[in-house]
Amino acid sequence: xxxxxxQILNGLDxxxxxxxxxxxxxxIFGTLxxxxxxxxxxxMIGAFCAVTLQKILTISVxxxxxxxxxxxxxxxxxxxxxxxxWFGPEIxxxxxxxxxxxxxxxxxxxxxxxxxxMERGLIKHFYxxxxxxxxxxxxxxxxxxxxxxxxxxxANPIPTPAPSTFRGSLDIGVWLGFDPFTIIYPYWRLVYFFxxxxxxxxxxxxxxxxxxxxxxxxxxxxxxxxxxxxIDIDRRFTLMFGLAAAVAGLAGVMYTPILSPxxxxxxxxLVLSFVVVVVGGMGSLPGAVxxxxxxxxxxxxxxxxxxxSLLPGIDQIIIYLVAIVILxxxxxxxxxxxxVMED
Amino acid sequence: xxxxxxKDTYLMLAVAFITLFAPIILNPFPAGSAxxxxxxxxxxxMQRFVIFGIFAIxxxxxxxxxxxxxxxxxxxxxxxxxxxVWMFKLLSxxxxxxxxxxxVMAGLFxxxxxxxxxxxxxxxxxxxxxxxxxxxxNLAYSVLTPVTNGETGLQxxxxxxxxxxxxxxxxxxxxxxxxxxxxxxxxxxVGPWSWDFSVGYYVCAALMxxxxxxxxxxxxxxxxxxxxxxxxxxxxxxYTGLNTRPYTLAAFVISGMYxxxxxxxxxxxxxxxxxxxxxxxxxxxxxxxxxxxxxxTLIGPVLGAGFIKYFENIFSKINDGILHQWFAFMPxxxxxxxxxxxxxxxxxGWHLTLGIMFMLVVIFLPGGLxxxxxxxxxLFRRRDRNAGHVESDAARQRAAAE
Numbered sequence: 158x159x160x161x162x163x164q165i166l167n168g169l170d171x172x173x174x175x176x177x178x179x180x181x182x183x184x185i186f187g188t189l190x191x192x193x194x195x196x197x198x199x200x201m202i203g204a205f206c207a208v209t210l211q212k213i214l215t216i217s218v219x220x221x222x223x224x225x226x227x228x229x230x231x232x233x234x235x236x237x238x239x240x241x242x243w244f245g246p247e248i249x250x251x252x253x254x255x256x257x258x259x260x261x262x263x264x265x266x267x268x269x270x271x272x273x274x275m276e277r278g279l280i281k282h283f284y285x286x287x288x289x290x291x292x293x294x295x296x297x298x299x300x301x302x303x304x305x306x307x308x309x310x311x312a313n314p315i316p317t318p319a320p321s322t323f324r325g326s327l328d329i330g331v332w333l334g335f336d337p338f339t340i341i342y343p344y345w346r347l348v349y350f351f352x353x354x355x356x357x358x359x360x361x362x363x364x365x366x367x368x369x370x371x372x373x374x375x376x377x378x379x380x381x382x383x384x385x386x387x388i389d390i391d392r393r394f395t396l397m398f399g400l401a402a403a404v405a406g407l408a409g410v411m412y413t414p415i416l417s418p419x420x421x422x423x424x425x426x427l428v429l430s431f432v433v434v435v436v437g438g439m440g441s442l443p444g445a446v447x448x449x450x451x452x453x454x455x456x457x458x459x460x461x462x463x464x465x466s467l468l469p470g471i472d473q474i475i476i477y478l479v480a481i482v483i484l485x486x487x488x489x490x491x492x493x494x495x496x497v498m499e500d
Numbered sequence: 501x502x503x504x505x506x507k508d509t510y511l512m513l514a515v516a517f518i519t520l521f522a523p524i525i526l527n528p529f530p531a532g533s534a535x536x537x538x539x540x541x542x543x544x545x546m547q548r549f550v551i552f553g554i555f556a557i558x559x560x561x562x563x564x565x566x567x568x569x570x571x572x573x574x575x576x577x578x579x580x581x582x583x584x585v586w587m588f589k590l591l592s593x594x595x596x597x598x599x600x601x602x603x604v605m606a607g608l609f610x611x612x613x614x615x616x617x618x619x620x621x622x623x624x625x626x627x628x629x630x631x632x633x634x635x636x637x638n639l640a641y642s643v644l645t646p647v648t649n650g651e652t653g654l655q656x657x658x659x660x661x662x663x664x665x666x667x668x669x670x671x672x673x674x675x676x677x678x679x680x681x682x683x684x685x686x687x688x689x690v691g692p693w694s695w696d697f698s699v700g701y702y703v704c705a706a707l708m709x710x711x712x713x714x715x716x717x718x719x720x721x722x723x724x725x726x727x728x729x730x731x732x733x734x735x736x737x738x739y740t741g742l743n744t745r746p747y748t749l750a751a752f753v754i755s756g757m758y759x760x761x762x763x764x765x766x767x768x769x770x771x772x773x774x775x776x777x778x779x780x781x782x783x784x785x786x787x788x789x790x791x792x793x794x795x796x797t798l799i800g801p802v803l804g805a806g807f808i809k810y811f812e813n814i815f816s817k818i819n820d821g822i823l824h825q826w827f828a829f830m831p832x833x834x835x836x837x838x839x840x841x842x843x844x845x846x847x848x849g850w851h852l853t854l855g856i857m858f859m860l861v862v863i864f865l866p867g868g869l870x871x872x873x874x875x876x877x878x879l880f881r882r883r884d885r886n887a888g889h890v891e892s893d894a895a896r897q898r899a900a901a902e
Contacts, residue, residue, distance in 0.1 A: 192623060279863075282863070286866075288622065288623055289567070289569050290862060290866065292569070292623075292626070293787070293791055293858075293862045294859055294862040294863060296784065296787075297855050297856075297858040297859035297862060298855070298859060299855075300851060300852075300854065300855030300858070301852060301855035301856055301859065303851075303855075304849060304851045304852035304855060305844075305852065307849075308844045308849055308852065424781070428630065428634065428780060431627060431630075432627060432630075432631060435623070435624060435627045439623070469643045470638075470639055470642050470643030470644075473635075473638035473639060473641070473642050473643070474634075474635040474638055474639060477631035477632070477634055477635045477638075478631075478635070480627065480628075480631050481616065481628060481631050481632070484620060484624055484627065484628055485616065485619060485620075488620070
């Protein structure tokens with residue numbers, strides 16, 4: 158029982174990331190009808206927002222402390238971040254420590270801007286072109302974005318730790334009535350799961366309960382009629398692209414303590430997220446979320462030793478295997494709408 | 501000639517001429533001169549031109565004709581390489597059985613994968629092929645290590661049985677074609693120029709010409725017509741009571757065999773096979789080549805493959821020192837600015853250049869380099885006609901004045 162529970166928990170954090178990226182992909186596909194291969198790159202840019210903020214916050218001034226000496230007897234050079242000088246050592250240290258959550262504030266405007274620029278500058282011209290062209294041009298864009306990041310940040314993963322409060326692990330088993338130390342779960346993964354849940358809930362609430370969201374949903378269902386009603390649906394869809402980019406970016410920001418960001422993390426996640434979207438059903442938001450968590454959890458079950466000894470290598474291929482089976486048995490994926498990309 | 505129309509015969513002859521004299525054509529600059537770094541006439545690079553040319557020609561038979569965008573073609577390349585290296589290990593260092601096996605194995609895998617994937621079309625087909633390729637890649641890295649030798653990659657070694665060759669004396673044996681070693685080459689010196697004629701290159705080139713000829717025949721055959729009909733409107737084909745599946749499956753298997761041949765040749769030139777040849781970025785590369793050259797055209801994929809491989813080698817070789825030499829004529833400040841501006845696009849950053857070029861091609865030239873050439877050609881023809889008009893106008897005016 159506890160073994161099963163721990164696998165479900167392990168699957169949640171990866172599943173959350175898949176669900177968030179797939180949600181953004183589906184938003185873009187559902188509204189604009191564009192297959193965005195650069196979405197993984199947006200996830201990566203989000204992660205590098207966290208890296209950038211961490212670098213900015215730790216910009217230091219070097220002062221010579223005459224009272225202390227290093228081992229050679231020279232006066233010690235002390236590096237203090239500017240923020241510590243400005244806000245005092247304690248608050249400053251706390252700010253540096255909380256760099257990753259703070260990066261959310263940086264990432265939201267940056268990602269929305271990047272999303273707008275992408276949509277207005279590039280994607281707009283591809284609405285009427287075939288899906289293959291959209292895939293190819295966004296694939297090229299993904300390469301370009303990835304190489305730009307590589308140029309500025311190098312090829313190595315950059316560690317970005319979580320705030321020290323969340324660095325340890327939590328003994329969830331005790332809460333649920335198991336023996337202590339049976340189910341240990343890192344704090345940050347729990348945070349990530351709840352964060353993802355909040356974002357997903359917020360996106361759904363936004364679409365469901367605001368006038369703006371209502372118009373967007375109407376546009377997703379029948380773009381032409383909404384246009385005939387005199388509503389500028391294109392502008393709203395552009396905003397949705399920005400929103401989808403922000404969702405991917407936030408997923409990236411908060412994922413940095415789990416996986417140190419490197420320039421190809423976007424591509425790694427992109428392939429899996431596409432599989433997730435297709436399994437969930439193109440154009441179905443609940444399907445994307447469901448499939449994200451489902452595949453995340455399935456993957457963690459497949460990496461259990463008992464399963465692996467039964468079916469060697471299953472942990473490497475489970476997602477693809479599930480995708481193939483679902484695509485062949487359910488043409489629209491798990492929750493796909495009738496009439497959306499059926500053939 | 502050979503059942504080709506006149507136009508195709510000329511194209512075929514031109515391709516044959518270029519491939520046969522490539523060692524000379526690709527080395528236009530004398531060795532040792534400052535421009536020698538732009539020479540592409542060394543065996544290793546030329547082999548890659550033609551091998552990836554074969555790969556792209558095969559991919560084009562699927563994508564260019566039927567419009568099915570496969571994102572998993574590298575799997576067949578990898579399978580071809582592995583089969584070829586196993587043939588070198590078990591049977592003989594002769595490349596012929598190795599290449600035959602790699603074609604057959606890739607064809608078998610393509611039959612299975614294609615049979616399943618072709619039940620869907622559009623993006624679902626892309627995802628299915630991607631899923632199969634990623635599965636092969638992941639398995640080659642992990643569970644199939646006894647077959648693929650995992651991360652190290654499959655290599656030949658001294659203790660391999662090699663039934664036909666018998667025990668080798670001394671060092672590692674090299675791949676050969678009835679005694680002619682693949683790595684052998686003759687260098688011809690003419691004045692300051694030096695040209696390498698390598699056995700390996702000519703083996704690849706001969707196979708490339710054969711592959712190209714077959715693709716021309718496929719393009720011009722009723723079968724090719726049927727594939728094009730699938731691309732333009734598959735639904736209509738189905739409504740007329742025609743089952744398109746056998747045709748698309750045949751195209752998939754053929755293009756898989758082309759990929760297998762390319763993989764086998766890669767292993768024949770350098771008997772080593774690694775799983776990274778099957779990764780989805782490798783599949784992406786052949787898509788880039790085909791689109792960049794011009795999907796659905798005969799010569800496009802070969803051009804695209806050559807273009808990408810050439811710039812990959814040349815751009816990644818240029819470093820800051822060379823840039824400084826180029827801009828040495830400028831004032832120092834300007835020189836440094838230019839070097840800093842260009843720096844991100846060369847050397848290790850060459851993928852950035854590739855990505856930008858690729859985006860530009862997809863945006864402005866959906867037909868690839870071939871369309872670009874056609875457009876430029878048309879531009880000149882139109883200008884000629886305009887020039888004719890201007891001249892005749894001038895003549896008329898002169899006549900009126902007189």
